[in-house]
Amino acid sequence: MYGAFTEAVQFVLTVETLLWILAGFCFGVMLGATPGVGTAVGMALVLPLTVFLDGTTAIILLTCIYMGGMYGGSVSAILINVPGTAGSAATTFDGYPMSRNGQAVTALSISAASSAFGGIISIIVLFLITPFIIEFVLLFNSPDLFLVALLGLAMITVVARGSIVKGLTIGMFGLLFTTVGVSPNAPDVRYNFGSLALYDGLDIVAALLGLFAISEMIKLAAERGGIAKTTTELSGSITEGIRFTITHPRAVVKSSFIGTIIGALPGAGSSMANFVSYSEAMRSSGMANTFGSGDERGVLASEASNNSAVGGSLIPTLSFGIPGSASTAILLGGFLMHGLNPGPSLFGSNLDITFSIYLAVAIGVIVLIPVIGLLVITQLGHLTKINTDYIIPLIVVLSITGIYTVNISWVDVLTVFLLGIGGYFMRKYDFSIVAFLLGVILGRMAEENLFRSLQVSGGSYDIFVESPLSIVLIIMIFLIVLSPYLMKLRE
Amino acid sequence: MTATNTNRRAFTKKLALGGVGISLLAGCLGDDDEATDDGSDDTGNGEDDETFPDGQLTLVVPGGAGGGTDTYARELGPALGGVLDVPVEIDNRPGGNQLIGPGHVAGQEADGYTIAVFNLPAVPAGWLIEEPDFDLQAFEGLGGFAGEGAVMVVNNDYADWDPEDVLDAYRTGEFSNIGVVHLGSFHMMGAVLESEEYFDTEFEWIGYPDAAEHNRAVASGEIPAAFSSEAGASELVEEGEVTAMFTTNETDLYDVPTIEELGYPSADFISQSRGFAVLEDVPDDRKDTLAEAIDDAVNSDGVQDWAEASGQNVHYTPREEFNDNFHTIFDELPELIDLDEFAE
Numbered sequence: 001m002y003g004a005f006t007e008a009v010q011f012v013l014t015v016e017t018l019l020w021i022l023a024g025f026c027f028g029v030m031l032g033a034t035p036g037v038g039t040a041v042g043m044a045l046v047l048p049l050t051v052f053l054d055g056t057t058a059i060i061l062l063t064c065i066y067m068g069g070m071y072g073g074s075v076s077a078i079l080i081n082v083p084g085t086a087g088s089a090a091t092t093f094d095g096y097p098m099s100r101n102g103q104a105v106t107a108l109s110i111s112a113a114s115s116a117f118g119g120i121i122s123i124i125v126l127f128l129i130t131p132f133i134i135e136f137v138l139l140f141n142s143p144d145l146f147l148v149a150l151l152g153l154a155m156i157t158v159v160a161r162g163s164i165v166k167g168l169t170i171g172m173f174g175l176l177f178t179t180v181g182v183s184p185n186a187p188d189v190r191y192n193f194g195s196l197a198l199y200d201g202l203d204i205v206a207a208l209l210g211l212f213a214i215s216e217m218i219k220l221a222a223e224r225g226g227i228a229k230t231t232t233e234l235s236g237s238i239t240e241g242i243r244f245t246i247t248h249p250r251a252v253v254k255s256s257f258i259g260t261i262i263g264a265l266p267g268a269g270s271s272m273a274n275f276v277s278y279s280e281a282m283r284s285s286g287m288a289n290t291f292g293s294g295d296e297r298g299v300l301a302s303e304a305s306n307n308s309a310v311g312g313s314l315i316p317t318l319s320f321g322i323p324g325s326a327s328t329a330i331l332l333g334g335f336l337m338h339g340l341n342p343g344p345s346l347f348g349s350n351l352d353i354t355f356s357i358y359l360a361v362a363i364g365v366i367v368l369i370p371v372i373g374l375l376v377i378t379q380l381g382h383l384t385k386i387n388t389d390y391i392i393p394l395i396v397v398l399s400i401t402g403i404y405t406v407n408i409s410w411v412d413v414l415t416v417f418l419l420g421i422g423g424y425f426m427r428k429y430d431f432s433i434v435a436f437l438l439g440v441i442l443g444r445m446a447e448e449n450l451f452r453s454l455q456v457s458g459g460s461y462d463i464f465v466e467s468p469l470s471i472v473l474i475i476m477i478f479l480i481v482l483s484p485y486l487m488k489l490r491e
Numbered sequence: 492m493t494a495t496n497t498n499r500r501a502f503t504k505k506l507a508l509g510g511v512g513i514s515l516l517a518g519c520l521g522d523d524d525e526a527t528d529d530g531s532d533d534t535g536n537g538e539d540d541e542t543f544p545d546g547q548l549t550l551v552v553p554g555g556a557g558g559g560t561d562t563y564a565r566e567l568g569p570a571l572g573g574v575l576d577v578p579v580e581i582d583n584r585p586g587g588n589q590l591i592g593p594g595h596v597a598g599q600e601a602d603g604y605t606i607a608v609f610n611l612p613a614v615p616a617g618w619l620i621e622e623p624d625f626d627l628q629a630f631e632g633l634g635g636f637a638g639e640g641a642v643m644v645v646n647n648d649y650a651d652w653d654p655e656d657v658l659d660a661y662r663t664g665e666f667s668n669i670g671v672v673h674l675g676s677f678h679m680m681g682a683v684l685e686s687e688e689y690f691d692t693e694f695e696w697i698g699y700p701d702a703a704e705h706n707r708a709v710a711s712g713e714i715p716a717a718f719s720s721e722a723g724a725s726e727l728v729e730e731g732e733v734t735a736m737f738t739t740n741e742t743d744l745y746d747v748p749t750i751e752e753l754g755y756p757s758a759d760f761i762s763q764s765r766g767f768a769v770l771e772d773v774p775d776d777r778k779d780t781l782a783e784a785i786d787d788a789v790n791s792d793g794v795q796d797w798a799e800a801s802g803q804n805v806h807y808t809p810r811e812e813f814n815d816n817f818h819t820i821f822d823e824l825p826e827l828i829d830l831d832e833f834a835e
Contacts, residue, residue, distance in 0.1 A: 044556030196623050321726075322704055455695065
């Protein structure tokens with residue numbers, strides 16, 4: 001193990017490799033910050049160009065694009081309420097209100113600092129569990145994955161402020177959204193009206209763009225001035241953001257662990273990680289009413305978790321070749337293209353390659369996110385003073401071009417518009433968008449694993465209480481569902 | 492009152508600006524089908540076949556970037572472009588049970604510039620099940636580039652069992668669940684292997700999104716066995732995470748018997764294969780040019796070196812053989828499998 005680590009250090013700490021890490025990270029940040037495009041498209045574009053690189057460098061480049069994209073997604077989420085990637089959707093809830101209140105710079109620096117800490121913690125976890133990584137991946141079976149999804153759905157009771165009935169209703173609509181298209185485990189096609197364009201269902205990124213970008217642009221269209229309200233001055237600072245992050249170590253560590261563990265679950269990913277982490281931050285704050293109106297803890301929880309989810313997602317990808325997202329699927333394509341087989345050998349005879357990837361990510365989170373994030377990206381806070389006359393057409397066009405580029409489907413464009421209008425009315429009538437999105441993000445995972453678990457057990461529900469892990473998850477679900485009542489009792 | 496009017500004016504103005512942006516965008520994005528309906532100038536398609544191809548070729552991959560078929564296409568595309576001295580674009584059209592891609596090609600002009608990448612038997616089987624509104628049988632195969640059989644892998648608790656013990660466990664009901672990529676090529680093959688002519692048993696198919704996930708489920712003990720692609724399971728077998736029992740075809744990847752060596756009929760005909768196809772209305776001389784170029788590209792040093800280095804199973808299947816295999820599936824698959832029952 002020590003020999004592999006030394007080899008990895010020698011490989012990564014060369015000028016050439018460091019330049020590729022820098023290039024990948026910067027490209028990723030640009031992609032992530034562009035509404036609707038996301039990292040997967042950029043990685044797919046770069047993939048064929050990597051044939052000129054050796055295998056390990058190519059994988060490092062792709063991983064750094066992925067990591068940079070995850071961080072970059074927060075920039076547009078905070079500045080213009082458009083999550084650049086699905087993994088930064090929860091950042092909009094408090095990051096964007098902070099921008100509206102003139103605190104964009106503080107929000108961006110919290111994002112950079114917590115992303116860096118989250119990334120560092122996930123890399124430490126990766127190094128520590130490397131000897132047991134196969135056992136870790138084998139721990140979660142279909143019943144456990146269903147219960148994890150249910151745990152996320154239970155968070156609706158926490159995030160739905162005001163009427164629980166409204167929260168549950170809109171959450172169920174989110175679940176309904178995921179039932180369009182072919183069932184994950186059977187060839188039953190639902191609500192597609194005979195069209196192949198709806199065969200695979202509605203796109204989650206299109207839903208996010210509609211709910212956040214379009215609905216916000218409709219709202220901004222009735223206002224004068226820039227995104228930052230005309231009556232406010234830009235008042236935040238970089239040091240304020242860093243100080244806030246450092247003084248909340250418990251929240252950083254908890255969000256990072258949530259991100260790493262959820263990122264490591266097959267089929268979960270950073271979008272689930274950042275919603276669960278955000279919801280947990282709300283639950284544990286005991287002051288849920290401040291969330292959604294510019295609470296720094298919301299930005300911290302979301303950003304620490306989505307960047308640590310990148311490290312977590314490498315666990316199933318490297319150990320079993322299981323892609324947890326479109327980005328990791330392309331990363332796997334990079335492995336195949338360069339003759340590298342993802343699997344247990346990456347934690348045995350090819351451990352030096354795995355350690356090289358870890359080190360590249362470590363350099364990204366320790367050096368690049370703080371340097372580029374704090375010194376360069378935070379300057380973008382001034383964009384919130386630009387008149388929305390220029391912002392609105394730009395965001396609408398970028399969102400539609402971006403989403404069309406991904407799947408080349410007009411259904412996605414229609415989804416953006418319809419959910420844009422829907423999202424506008426959801427806000428207007430105080431329906432929780434977080435609850436809706438929890439349903440959208442977790443529906444597929446819940447359905448697939450529920451169906452498969454019952455297939456495996458021959459229809460018996462006993463399968464959900466057969467392992468100690470399942471029982472722990474069930475207890476956690478009950479605690480979360482009952483937490484609003486328990487808190488009231490405590491008060 | 493004034494404030495309300497101002498807001499309304501601002502709203503209308505900005506909505507108009509957004510509308511202009513969208514109109515411009517719609518014009519820029521256009522519709523692919525319309526863009527090529529009225530001629531071939533934009534792709535440089537001349538009518539003079541002596542110069543075919545004189546513009547960009549497009550390989551339409553029915554899966555997403557980074558998937559198995561896409562990985563091959565991104566290696567073969569430049570090689571094909573090198574042989575024909577034209578650029579080759581990879582166009583990923585994923586989804587619809589792998590039918591969105593062929594459906595897109597079916598809507599293009601039959602000029603030979605748009606080439607479909609097929610995965611057999613999954614694409615024709617999907618077409619038979621879904622019955623989409625285009626005719627997949629109007630395609631003609633131009634040559635194959637990869638093929639592989641299936642391997643049955645079992646949890647290591649059964650590493651000491653021989654293949655017949657495992658099959659007997661399914662026949663007697665001791666086992667019922669078996670993992671497979673849902674509606675993938677090996678799902679079709681497994682359905683054929685249930686017949687009296689082969690294993691004379693019934694499997695309870697447990698669908699997973701990809702081979703890596705069902706192999707993980709076998710390793711964890713969630714299911715006792717899975718039908719995997721040969722390449723998909725080789726690393727896990729080599730590292731001792733799962734145990735290989737038998738393969739459907741001859742292969743160097745595993746030291747286990749084939750179905751034929753176990754005393755069952757040959758199963759070569761149900762292996763998975765990948766290849767290129769165009770609409771049959773493409774002029775014959777263009778199809779000849781493409782078929783020859785595919786042969787040269789697949790057998791080129793660059794592609795073969797990559798195949799050897801990466802462990803990918805790349806070999807050329809002649810045009811006639813690949814086309815026969817493709818069209819045979821439409822007739823034989825419904826004979827071998829009750830597709831209605833399979834699709835339930």
